[in-house]
Amino acid sequence: MQADFWHDKWERMEIGFHLQEVNKALLKYWPSVDAAAGDTVLIPLCGKTLDLVWLRQQGHAVVGIELSEIALDELASLLQEALDISLIKSREGDRVMYRGDGVLLIAGDFFAVTAELLADEGFVAPAVIYDRAAIVALPDSMRADYTKHLLSLSPSARQLLITLDYDQKKRSGPPFAVSDAEVEQHYATAKQVQRLEERELIDQEPRFREQGLDSFIQRVYLIE
Numbered sequence: 572m573q574a575d576f577w578h579d580k581w582e583r584m585e586i587g588f589h590l591q592e593v594n595k596a597l598l599k600y601w602p603s604v605d606a607a608a609g610d611t612v613l614i615p616l617c618g619k620t621l622d623l624v625w626l627r628q629q630g631h632a633v634v635g636i637e638l639s640e641i642a643l644d645e646l647a648s649l650l651q652e653a654l655d656i657s658l659i660k661s662r663e664g665d666r667v668m669y670r671g672d673g674v675l676l677i678a679g680d681f682f683a684v685t686a687e688l689l690a691d692e693g694f695v696a697p698a699v700i701y702d703r704a705a706i707v708a709l710p711d712s713m714r715a716d717y718t719k720h721l722l723s724l725s726p727s728a729r730q731l732l733i734t735l736d737y738d739q740k741k742r743s744g745p746p747f748a749v750s751d752a753e754v755e756q757h758y759a760t761a762k763q764v765q766r767l768e769e770r771e772l773i774d775q776e777p778r779f780r781e782q783g784l785d786s787f788i789q790r791v792y793l794i795e
């Protein structure tokens with residue numbers, strides 16, 4: 572997926588993926604991650620998710636990486652409203668950085684963010700990764716590089732990963748289908764890939780039924 576595709580989506584506010592509430596799977600399974608209060612959570616391709624605000628509310632430092640400055644401006648406002656956290660925004664080369672109390676937001680290409688950059692910002696190897704609608708936002712050709720890059724930012728992080736799976740022949744992404752086998756393959760070197768939940772969502776997602784699908788499965792994994 573090209574950057575222009577996503578910038579265009581944000582300019583038109585065609586953001587059907589955005590939830591108006593904290594993700595239910597995050598609320599349900601966050602205790603399984605067993606994160607300590609001060610742990611940093613890395614949220615790749617974060618959009619303007621309320622999940623990031625909720626994670627900060629739990630006492631975690633949060634790092635969000637997102638192409639769209641529109642999304643991060645909104646997220647900065649949400650953090651201000653919900654937590655009274657003011658972010659200082661600064662344009663630095665190809666990126667826009669937003670820095671505040673326990674928060675780092677980076678508007679720019681995820682693949683250009685390095686472990687060194689995070690360390691320079693005081694966020695060395697985040698302890699936890701939270702991926703909701705990130706790997707599934709990327710086409711097959713990018714997902715191995717995505718996972719490799721994610722692990723380069725924090726090789727031993729625990730990860731809460733939420734995927735979607737359906738018959739990709741019946742509909743093109745995003746969101747893209749990511750099978751159980753693919754997750755196992757990407758995380759073959761992990762100590763453990765534990766599937767916490769598999770849920771059929773087709774009855775709650777009529778727009779996907781209208782697009783010809785008869786199954787739309789969400790899976791939640793804890794990867795260690």
Ligand SMILES: C[S@@+](CC[C@H](N)C(=O)[O-])C[C@H]1O[C@@H](n2cnc3c(N)ncnc32)[C@H](O)[C@@H]1O
Nearest residue numbers: 577588616617618620637638680681703704708
């Ligand atoms: C499906 S949305 C999910 C957003 C968020 N995780 C959520 O749950 O609402 C995918 C997001 O990834 C962002 N994105 C896509 N490619 C990216 C890249 N290479 N670097 C940073 N962000 C990217 C898009 O702008 C979009 O906001």
